[in-house]
Amino acid sequence: xSNAGISTENQxxxxxxxxxxxxxxxxxxxxxDPTVIILGEEVAGGAGCKGSDEAxxxxxxxxxxxxxxxxxxxxxxxxxxxxxxIGAAAGAAxxxxxPVAELMFVDFIGVCFDQIFNQAxxxxxxxxxxxxxxxxxxxxxxxxLRAAAQHSSMLHPVLTHMPGLKVVMPSxxxxxxGLLIQAIRDNDPVCFLEHKLLYETSCPVPDELYTxxxxxxxxxxxxxxxxxxxxxxxxxxxxxxxxxxxxxxIHCDVIDPRTTSPLDSEAILExxxxxxxxxxxxxxxxxxxxxxxxxSIVAEHAFSALxxxxxxxxxxxxxxxxxxxxxxxxxxxxxxxxxxxxxxxGAR
Amino acid sequence: MKYxxxxxxxxxxxxxxxxxxxxxxxxxxxxxxxxGFVHTYDGQEAVGVGVCMHLSDEDIIGSTHRxxxxxxxxGCDIExxxxxxxxxxxxLCKGKGGSMHIADMDKxxxxxxxxxxxxxxxxxxxxxxMKTLGKPNVAxxxxxxxxxxxxxxxxxxxxxxxxxxxHFFMFENNHLAEGTGDEYxxxxxxxxxxxAFDIPCDKVDGTDFFAVYEASKKAIKHCRSGKGPYGIEAxxxxxxxxxxxxxxxxxxxxxxxxxxxxxxxxxxxRARVTGESWMSDAELDELDQQAADAIEKGVQRGLAAPxxxxxxxxxxxxxxx
Numbered sequence: 001x002s003n004a005g006i007s008t009e010n011q012x013x014x015x016x017x018x019x020x021x022x023x024x025x026x027x028x029x030x031x032x033d034p035t036v037i038i039l040g041e042e043v044a045g046g047a048g049c050k051g052s053d054e055a056x057x058x059x060x061x062x063x064x065x066x067x068x069x070x071x072x073x074x075x076x077x078x079x080x081x082x083x084x085x086i087g088a089a090a091g092a093a094x095x096x097x098x099p100v101a102e103l104m105f106v107d108f109i110g111v112c113f114d115q116i117f118n119q120a121x122x123x124x125x126x127x128x129x130x131x132x133x134x135x136x137x138x139x140x141x142x143x144x145l146r147a148a149a150q151h152s153s154m155l156h157p158v159l160t161h162m163p164g165l166k167v168v169m170p171s172x173x174x175x176x177x178g179l180l181i182q183a184i185r186d187n188d189p190v191c192f193l194e195h196k197l198l199y200e201t202s203c204p205v206p207d208e209l210y211t212x213x214x215x216x217x218x219x220x221x222x223x224x225x226x227x228x229x230x231x232x233x234x235x236x237x238x239x240x241x242x243x244x245x246x247x248x249x250i251h252c253d254v255i256d257p258r259t260t261s262p263l264d265s266e267a268i269l270e271x272x273x274x275x276x277x278x279x280x281x282x283x284x285x286x287x288x289x290x291x292x293x294x295x296s297i298v299a300e301h302a303f304s305a306l307x308x309x310x311x312x313x314x315x316x317x318x319x320x321x322x323x324x325x326x327x328x329x330x331x332x333x334x335x336x337x338x339x340x341x342x343x344x345x346g347a348r
Numbered sequence: 349m350k351y352x353x354x355x356x357x358x359x360x361x362x363x364x365x366x367x368x369x370x371x372x373x374x375x376x377x378x379x380x381x382x383x384g385f386v387h388t389y390d391g392q393e394a395v396g397v398g399v400c401m402h403l404s405d406e407d408i409i410g411s412t413h414r415x416x417x418x419x420x421x422x423g424c425d426i427e428x429x430x431x432x433x434x435x436x437x438x439x440l441c442k443g444k445g446g447s448m449h450i451a452d453m454d455k456x457x458x459x460x461x462x463x464x465x466x467x468x469x470x471x472x473x474x475x476x477x478m479k480t481l482g483k484p485n486v487a488x489x490x491x492x493x494x495x496x497x498x499x500x501x502x503x504x505x506x507x508x509x510x511x512x513x514x515h516f517f518m519f520e521n522n523h524l525a526e527g528t529g530d531e532y533x534x535x536x537x538x539x540x541x542x543x544a545f546d547i548p549c550d551k552v553d554g555t556d557f558f559a560v561y562e563a564s565k566k567a568i569k570h571c572r573s574g575k576g577p578y579g580i581e582a583x584x585x586x587x588x589x590x591x592x593x594x595x596x597x598x599x600x601x602x603x604x605x606x607x608x609x610x611x612x613x614x615x616x617x618r619a620r621v622t623g624e625s626w627m628s629d630a631e632l633d634e635l636d637q638q639a640a641d642a643i644e645k646g647v648q649r650g651l652a653a654p655x656x657x658x659x660x661x662x663x664x665x666x667x668x669x
Contacts, residue, residue: 084469084503091473126449128442129664187667
């Protein structure tokens with residue numbers, strides 16, 4: 001476990017958004033390692049068209065500038081062909097490259113899931129340790145942009161379930177850069193999930209290259225009254241609730257696992273041993289989820305420390321709705337997180 | 349003489365090794381010495397061998413669930429294959445992959461693949477590595493008539509065409525996808541599909557080693573020279589069931605007898621080379637015997653080999669975790 005991201009130690013570094021941090025990490029890693037390539041839909045944009053040679057730089061602008069800098073040979077615009085994108089990345093990873101494949105929205109894994117979970121994830125095991133598949137699948141995830149059911153899912157539970165995959169969910173710009181560089185250098189397939197609502201959030205981010213190891217949670221706030229575990233876009237919400245409660249004298253540990261596979265269960269268990277109370281905040285659907293997994297780990301290994309039933313604050317068991325009021329109700333809100341903390345504190 | 353003796357010996361040795369290997373695997377499976385699902389390649393030997401004789405270890409192939417023949421043709425060690433197929437320690441994949449997942453990266457064998465249509469997108473990746481790293485190599489995907497119906501294969505063809513990848517798509521049309529005929533299941537034709545992507549595609553008699561060898565030479569030359577992908581549809585036959593133990597109730601009366609009599613690629617090879625007086629029956633018989641001896645040695649080693657140790661259950665999931 002370590003303290004990172006929204007902390008005071010980084011205050012002297014320039015302020016960057018998550019979008020800028022990711023873009024910078026891609027630039028720096030491509031500069032450093034000629035085997036790093038990018039492929040995906042409109043990662044440059046404009047191929048085969050009469051207009052700009054870099055019409056997009058990724059639909060959310062994450063790969064902006066890479067095409068002109070490194071050329072179309074390393075920043076490869078593909079057709080809309082997710083199975084072929086992920087397959088090419090996996091095959092290239094087996095044969096000498098370090099591809100960073102972009103899935104425009106994580107929801108699109110539906111059409112290429114075989115290449116992820118049956119191929120890339122299983123190569124190493126099926127082939128007795130002989131295959132190495134150093135690939136990254138970057139994907140935009142999460143609700144909040146009124147993008148409706150097929151562009152808003154949080155699918156980290158599905159990916160976390162799969163042996164052979166690593167799953168990363170940065171909650172701030174500092175972590176985004178360090179985790180992405182680690183993902184690119186990692187020798188296993190990594191799913192790197194970027195929450196849409198976080199792209200414009202910012203914090204101090206060093207200009208130089210650095211990595212953040214997988215499986216090390218960040219303690220965003222520290223306190224001995226309650227443990228709040230939150231992931232992705234839920235982290236800032238959990239921090240906000242913790243700060244509000246701190247003014248009342250209620251102090252919470254806010255733990256951001258940063259990676260759900262591997263998961264730093266040790267950090268969570270150590271915290272619960274002290275607080276005796278756990279609230280897990282996750283935007284994913286609740287059944288067979290990471291929230292359920294964390295609850296189960298704590299119930300199994302820290303049962304005697306618990307002084308209240310575990311509370312999970314998640315989306316309901318529904319697809320993501322379109323209507324703004326319904327989508328707002330779908331996502332775990334600060335009010336629901338705060339109520340959950342008060343509930344576990346009130347329980348005896 | 350058009351072909352060197354060395355080439356003829358190598359071709360026949362590999363083909364007879366594959367045939368006898370598969371026949372022996374069927375026997376060992378029936379004897380209870382092989383767990384799981386096994387799909388044999390006997391009948392299609394001329395294709396795997398006719399393609400792979402043009403390839404080096406730096407060239408890469410991606411195979412199918414019916415992958416033993418491709419592995420042998422690409423140079424995988426048959427004893428280590430037998431250990432793998434028997435699920436034994438020391439197998440090519442430590443006994444953790446089995447018949448459907450044999451890979452040997454050192455030999456450019458990217459893996460058998462038990463998902464129909466799973467391979468071609470991956471082989472695009474190998475071809476992309478070659479192109480990006482400036483290597484003069486070629487990547488070959490083997491697919492069947494069944495996989496020609498999978499969207500992944502259509503996507504792989506399109507991307508290979510878009511990116512001009514050195515990818516040779518070899519479609520082995522054995523006219524049976526499990527137990528469903530291609531006349532029913534393939535609307536239109538396979539070669540025609542490939543050509544629709546503006547990728548050249550030839551049709552070849554897959555029971556004739558020399559036809560496959562020549563057609564593949566042309567396809568591979570095209571890919572190596574940077575002209576992009578190439579396709580071949582080989583007309584082949586499958587002797588055995590979809591899997592060992594398949595009663596093949598879908599076969600017509602006398603169908604298999606006809607195939608064995610008229611469509612056997614080893615018999616066709618033998619007739620050609622003896623007819624041309626390139627090799628004698630005695631020489632070919634000697635190669636049959638050598639292959640049989642090598643397989644016998646491998647089977648005995650496989651039967652005697654220990655199972656994987658219990659800790660192998662947990663290893664090789666990640667490089668680091």
